[in-house]
Amino acid sequence: MRIILDGMGGDNAPDSIVRGAIAAAKEIEDDIVVVGKEDLIADSLKANGYKGDQITVVNADEVITNEEAPVKAVRRKKDSSVVKGIAMVRDGQxxxxxxxxxxxAMLAGGLFILGRIEGIDRPTLATVYPVISHEPSILTDTGANAECKAKNLLEFATMGSLYMEKVLGRENPTVGLVNNGTEEGxxxxxxxxxxxxxxASDLNFIGNIETRELQDAVCDVIVTDGFTGNAIVKLTEGMGLMVLRELKRRFLTNAKSKLGAVLLKDQLRDLKKEFNYAEYGGAPILGVKGALLKMHGSSDELAVKQTILKSIPYVKEDVVGKIEEAISRNEDKDSSE
Amino acid sequence: MRIILDGMGGDNAPDSIVRGAIAAAKEIEDDIVVVGKEDLIADSLKANGYKGDQITVVNADEVITNEEAPVKAVRRKKDSSVVKGIAMVRDGQxxxxxxxxxxxAMLAGGLFILGRIEGIDRPTLATVYPVISHEPSILTDTGANAECKAKNLLEFATMGSLYMEKVLGRENPTVGLVNNGTEEGxxxxxxxxxxxxxxASDLNFIGNIETRELQDAVCDVIVTDGFTGNAIVKLTEGMGLMVLRELKRRFLTNAKSKLGAVLLKDQLRDLKKEFNYAEYGGAPILGVKGALLKMHGSSDELAVKQTILKSIPYVKEDVVGKIEEAISRNEDKDSSE
Incomplete structure (x- = not known):
């Protein structure tokens, strides 16, 4: 298969993208194409000592920034790395x-260039949600759809369950609905x-869940509207950063505490690692006719590498095709009722 | 002044309520009345060695549980501790x-027994939100109103600002609106x-905030709808519990890590204390014609004591009266526009 990377996206582009690609290339057989300003990317490949032919470059002169209105940017900047990269997926390249x-821009590109899967009202950004000392959950939606209908939440749950099963390898994943209490009603x-x-669906629905339970690994697929999902993901991230910062600050109080911190070095490093989103790979945009993965803006080499590795089952297990099948089954069920 | 305590509410009632009352009585001059099953409360006072006359008991034979439909329970159980206690506030006792x-039940009791302040559409449950290594923020609404209008959010902000200023003593408190991005629009x-x-209000509004920033003490009053607020408070609590659990578990790995944990004992205890909601006193229900404070269901002696202490400026600064004034000023402004 052929993996297309946006060489220009994120705080550390193109260098961390290129380094992540080089790290991934050592572990996989698949081709990697980096799209973006050719000279910058070639320089970075050279600076990082890459001499192989598994990684190639496709030139794109424009860049879409976070500050631009996404829909307008995707429509106008035909020669941007995002538009070109998504078009390559559409065209089978x-x-x-x-x-x-x-x-x-990823969402708009997905909608305009790839198009929605038939029967899907709203594609979703489904984040791999870290649960400390457990396998991660999937949280959907995390911001693509701030305002939702109930039908959208069912779609998110269906797509999230498929991704969880096929890409993260958990059979018959449990689905929980974020609510302000666990009781029905x-x-x-x-x-x-x-x-x-x-x-009423065929999903493994366990009922309402409260956010208090998210770190107890209460379910595999966490379903919510994009506004709440966005608040959950960002609060989790903020709390994680705060904890690491506070531990560090407090453990440097005096000589005694510093010695304690040295003795606990391994444990603190492990905890820090678990708080690191980078370990889990990117967030899929599900519901469009092609495989898209969004990485965190601050992604480093490790995050890029992990996302590339996770993209392989996403493609090989044909998650996009399986979503198409599942949605058409749901629709058949609806119309036969 | 006279502080009325629900002797029957919470996981540890009446014992932790009684012990909290005894602890508070040592620090204040005010009368404390415990409402509930007289024999149980008298037994608890006796068991805890209380012999004074600052704490008295008012009998109430019924109890409203968390499992009951609140509106129906408040209407039917006239002899419950909640209904009797709130009626005492209404009647000047x-x-x-x-x-x-x-x-x-507290919200329903506030609405039916005390009534809404004129001009307030929706009373709010405003939680004191812990910010580690900083003074706490106020988060409003935290669950009283899962579905809100924009006008409600302005009311929450007005009431939360007054509580922050008068009870928690922060002048000209900053107000932030929880959103899925910081940019206007x-x-x-x-x-x-x-x-x-x-x-457009007179509040010290700093604009949109993201939940990622909440632990950076981004603002004094965090404004959001009750669904999102509920998710934020419960996730913060769940993350705090998880962190303490994980530190404990990891630090007991082996002899070396155990020694490290011993050396860091003071720092870990301080961090645990900061994660403890109990330190901050209860959550006021603002917008009704009387002072109501809701404590966490698992409140212990310390939480009860702290809430009693915080109730004094709530009453003495006449927060309820000041909300009435502020809301009528807002209304005058509206009608003059």
Missing amino acids: GDVFISAGSTG KGTALTKEAYELLS | GDVFISAGSTG KGTALTKEAYELLS
Whole structure:
């Protein structure tokens, strides 16, 4: 297969992208294409000592930044790395497109260039959500759709379950609905209706969950609207950063505490590693006719490498095709009722 | 003043309530009345060696549990500790009512027994939100109103600012609106409209905030709808519990790490203390014609004591009266525009 990387997206582009590609290339057989300003990327490949032919470069003169209105940018900047990269997936020149750039541009590109899967109302950004000392969950939606209908939440759950099963390898994944209480009948008009739809579906729905339980590995697929999902992911990240910062600061108080910290070095390093989103690979944009992975803007070499590795089952297990099948099954069921 | 305590609410009632009352009584001059099953409370007072007359008991034979539908329970159980306690505030027999019981019953009791402040559409549950290594913020709403209008968010901000200033003593408190991005124009129809209203108000509005920043002490008053606020408070609590659990587990790995943990004992204890909601006192229900404080269901002696202490400026600074004034000023402003 052929993996297309956005060479220009993210805070550390193109260097961390190129280094991640080189690290991944050592572990896989697949071709990697980096799209972006050819001279910059070639320089970075050279500076990082790459001499192989597994990684190639496709030139794109324009860059879409986080500050631009995504829809307009995708429509105008035909020669941007994002537009070119996604078009390569559409045209069969690549199997998956990966970017650490603008989430909005990835979503708009997915919609306009690849198009929605038939029967999907709203594609979703599904984040791999770290659960400390456990395998991660999938959280969907995390910001693609701030305002949702209940039908959208059912779609997110269906797509998230497929990704969890096929890419992260968990069979018959459990699905929980984020709510303000665990009892049936709790919540807003949206969550009440979504509860009904999820209960009636073939998914492994376990009912309402509260955010208090997320770090208890309460379910595999966490379903919520994009506004709440965005708040959850960012708060988790902020709390993780705060904890590491506070431990460091407090453990440097005096000679005694510094010695304690030295003795606990391994444990602190492990904890830090678990708080690191980079370990888990990027966030898939599900519901469009092609495989797209969004990485965190601050992705480093490790994050890029991990995302490239996770993109392989995403493509090989044909998650996009399986979503198409699942959605058409749901629709058949609806129309036969 | 006279502080009315629900002797029957919470996981550890009446014992932790009684012990908290005894601890508070040592530090204040005010009368404390415990409402609930007289024999149980008298037994607990006796068992805890209390012999004074600063704490008295008012009998209430019924108890409203968390499992009951709050509105129905408040209407039917006239002899419950919650209904009797709130009625005492209405009738001038008490200045504030404090409970660790059902939040729904407190809200329903506030609405039906005390009534809304004129001009307030929706009373709010405003939680004191812990920010590690900083003074706490106020988060409003935290679950009283899962579905909100923009006007409600402005009311929450107005009431939360007053509570922050008068009770927690922070002058001209900053107000931030939880959103899925910091730029103006971000968010849902609700947050966009709330942004406009907050910008046009006299509040010290700093704009949109992301949940990633909450532990950076980004603002004094965090404004959001009750669904999102509930998710934030519960996730913060869940993350805090997870961190303490993980540190403990990891630090007990082997003899070396155990020694490290011993050397870091003071620092770990301090961090644990900061994660403890109990330090900050209860959550006020703002917007009703009387002072109500809701404590966490698992409140221990310390939490009860702290909430009693915080109830004093809540009453003495006449936060309820100041909310009435502020809301009528807002209304005058509206009608003169």
